[in-house]
Amino acid sequence: MPGFPVRRMRRLRRNERLRALVRETTLSVEHLIMPLFVRPGKGVRKPIEAMPGNFQLSVDELTAEVARLDALGVPAVLLFGIPDAKDEAATSAYDEAGVVQQAIRAVRKTTPRMCVVTDVCLCAYTSHGQCGVIVEKGGEKVVDNDRTLELLARQALTHARAGAGMVAPSDMMDGRVGAIRKALDAEGMTDVAILSYAAKYASGFYGPFREAAESAPQFGDRRSYQMDPPNAREALAEIALDIDEGADIVMVKPALAYLDVIRRVRERFDVPVAAYSVSGEFAAVKAAAERGWLDEKTIALEILTAMRRAGADILITYWAADVARWLKET
Numbered sequence: 001m002p003g004f005p006v007r008r009m010r011r012l013r014r015n016e017r018l019r020a021l022v023r024e025t026t027l028s029v030e031h032l033i034m035p036l037f038v039r040p041g042k043g044v045r046k047p048i049e050a051m052p053g054n055f056q057l058s059v060d061e062l063t064a065e066v067a068r069l070d071a072l073g074v075p076a077v078l079l080f081g082i083p084d085a086k087d088e089a090a091t092s093a094y095d096e097a098g099v100v101q102q103a104i105r106a107v108r109k110t111t112p113r114m115c116v117v118t119d120v121c122l123c124a125y126t127s128h129g130q131c132g133v134i135v136e137k138g139g140e141k142v143v144d145n146d147r148t149l150e151l152l153a154r155q156a157l158t159h160a161r162a163g164a165g166m167v168a169p170s171d172m173m174d175g176r177v178g179a180i181r182k183a184l185d186a187e188g189m190t191d192v193a194i195l196s197y198a199a200k201y202a203s204g205f206y207g208p209f210r211e212a213a214e215s216a217p218q219f220g221d222r223r224s225y226q227m228d229p230p231n232a233r234e235a236l237a238e239i240a241l242d243i244d245e246g247a248d249i250v251m252v253k254p255a256l257a258y259l260d261v262i263r264r265v266r267e268r269f270d271v272p273v274a275a276y277s278v279s280g281e282f283a284a285v286k287a288a289a290e291r292g293w294l295d296e297k298t299i300a301l302e303i304l305t306a307m308r309r310a311g312a313d314i315l316i317t318y319w320a321a322d323v324a325r326w327l328k329e330t
């Protein structure tokens, strides 16, 4: 390749037409999934303080929000539930009349073409806020992997029966993708896809979400099941196992501080890769923008484009509706 002055890198940056012509990465609305929080009640639109512009919504408000997202071209939503009651066994997580199950049925009626993805995890439904069933082992409270699997499979089944097109297990128990696939297939729901939170790290970036989902652990933390942030090879092992168990799409979460992991997953595996730009990533930018220190739109588009450049096919982001609007403007 010739050097300067024969080769001038600025030649193709002279105007927007040229820049667009040689642009390597695109960001468009069809890649986006918008997370939404649903709670019991009617007419409820409760702001989530650390996530400006996001709300806990009752089912009626949620269906209105989904219709707006659909009109903007956002193809998918990821539903999280905030139940009325929590207990040790996370009973409300697999209640056919639970808040997420109701929300799925409602959305299927009001906006049938919306792809409804549901978070499958017990943490918002357990009184202790851990993602699985707690047992005593040697005088210590631990999350029991194999007992949790059964409950996760039940939860996923109730979502699928209500009409979810995709279930997204986020608990990080070993074997849950296989358990869920088996349960779905046994009921003939072979078309319901699994988007696995395959490489999910024990991250400080989930802080605002735990306010949003009211799911903070009441004791301990999640490091006995979520991944240790310094590890990347381990993420590849997690992903290989989930694909083997039947994951249709694999996710890396969080995204911004884990772009290297997204890249390695993209290069190693041939299934679609999703990146979850989590609550803390969103909140940090919002806070800086409120102070006038960063421009929100510029930063959000840059961050999300970087995730696509790293290799993500799908982006789960609280900016989904904003991005849809911003892209329409330009």
Ligand code: PBG
Pocket: 119, 121, 123, 131, 170, 171, 205, 206, 207, 208, 209, 210, 222, 277, 278, 279, 280
């Ligand atoms: C549930 C779950 C969490 C998130 C998604 N599903 C929280 C956690 O694991 O503590 C985080 C999402 C976000 O921060 O935006 N297990």
